[in-house]
Amino acid sequence: MHVVVIGAGAIGSYVGGALAQSGHDVTFLARPAQYEVLRQHGLRCDKVTGKQSVSVKAVPQTQDLKPADCVLVCVKSADTEQAGRDLIPALRPDTVVFSLQNGVENAQRLESVTHRPVVPVAVYIAVSMLAAGHVVHHGGNRLVIGQAENSANNAAFFAQAGFTVTVSSHIMTVLWEKLMVNCAYNGLSALSQMPYARMMQIDGVQDVMVSLVQECQTVASALGIPSSPEIMENLFTITSAMPEQMSSTAQDLRRGKPTEIEALNGYIVRKGQELGIATPANQVILVLTRLAEKSHCLAR
């Protein structure tokens, strides 16, 4: 299949690389610096099981994209609308568009720009970029795909590339639970630059995470999104599963790059304001992350 990946960050590189390795024809729409590396050296992926290298195609400009069987949107939430406009040259009437992004609104935002259905995918994979074209896999390999017309094909497509795939008829609940986990972990890990296990040992951290998730649950509930009673238990198992992991927000602040905080805690604060629900804990995390983005005080 001809696959287009919009965005050559950690998730795009890892998933696109796995699809290329399983025999698909994968083209990245990448920024100039990434484009040059991908074109010359292909994609490098360091896994626990060994280091791999795979040839991929890359184009620097949207008009160079060719119609594809499917498109994976793997950009940060702030760039969703731009990605939607960029991917239009890759669309045929039957092209399937997936959103592999954090946050709960991105598929809908892509639908508004592209005027076609977009399948949300919740991604449970810990990866980070070592350099352009060089991704490191820390753990996790699971995708939850939103139910759609051709769900069986979609699931098989990712499963054949080695992913553990579930199709969910409650993808919004799944995305919301991932959002809650991100709201609890990302800012704390980012502002402390600490891996999860060490962070969890500090007095009060677990209380703060519970406050953050409770505010999220109140907002979700007001929006008619049920959240499972196990969310609080699941919250702390992530640390045992990935003790050395730092959040993507932590990686962004360290690199002096903008974070996704506006689509995470920022989304909860905005929805809370619309609904008249106080979200003070999420607001402090949001504002401190904005401050750290602007001051570059954590950039190395």
Added chain:
Amino acid sequence: MHVVVIGAGAIGSYVGGALAQSGHDVTFLARPAQYEVLRQHGLRCDKVTGKQSVSVKAVPQTQDLKPADCVLVCVKSADTEQAGRDLIPALRPDTVVFSLQNGVENAQRLESVTHRPVVPVAVYIAVSMLAAGHVVHHGGNRLVIGQAENSANNAAFFAQAGFTVTVSSHIMTVLWEKLMVNCAYNGLSALSQMPYARMMQIDGVQDVMVSLVQECQTVASALGIPSSPEIMENLFTITSAMPEQMSSTAQDLRRGKPTEIEALNGYIVRKGQELGIATPANQVILVLTRLAEKSHCLAR
């Protein structure tokens, strides 16, 4: 008069230096590194009006202290009990003990250790240490002294050294209002490493400060401490008065030193827990500052 100053940090150095300059015999109880500098070079103070140098005495050990007319406690809140034990050799029956510290409990904590009355002083002076024995004055010169038996003498003592002095019969309210301002400013400035004026321009910062102060007011009110209706207005005038200032907590994190956060937002969180009052905004600031202390992610 023979004056003993416990602690040669920014406030101790600035106030002790001013008292020495006005003719008093000032002895610092200082840590070894500070002691050596004070003994050899005296105290340097950079003011807007010029640079000054003044001879002071210093001792490295509490048993070297001699009975004094008054003792100024100028240590961080975490060191209050130790300071109370240290100052005992400086006490005569008529020695006046002042606490020039942040927080609202320190005078009382000193009284428990020394078994004598301690006069709380609220300090409105922006100073920082450039190096051991070298203090820089950024602005403000005001002291509010708690009413006591010999208030007129106490006021004259500080006024003659150039301070603007008020005696207050509501010193707990005054200390609480200073605590609220510290709860609003210190953590945000510390975690962002931003001066006040720049910090205040970031979207949401003022909302967070209002949330922090409202939680403080709820706790204060439950403890029977009235807070003045102007506190919210006063909150933002500090930025116009000291646009380039960064909080003492910001200076501590940058130097990799422990902060006073446990006596500021931490005090509000503890009292809130005792009283069954939720203080989520203060709790996030507290926990993030603890994390930054432990990770040294802001140390330079």
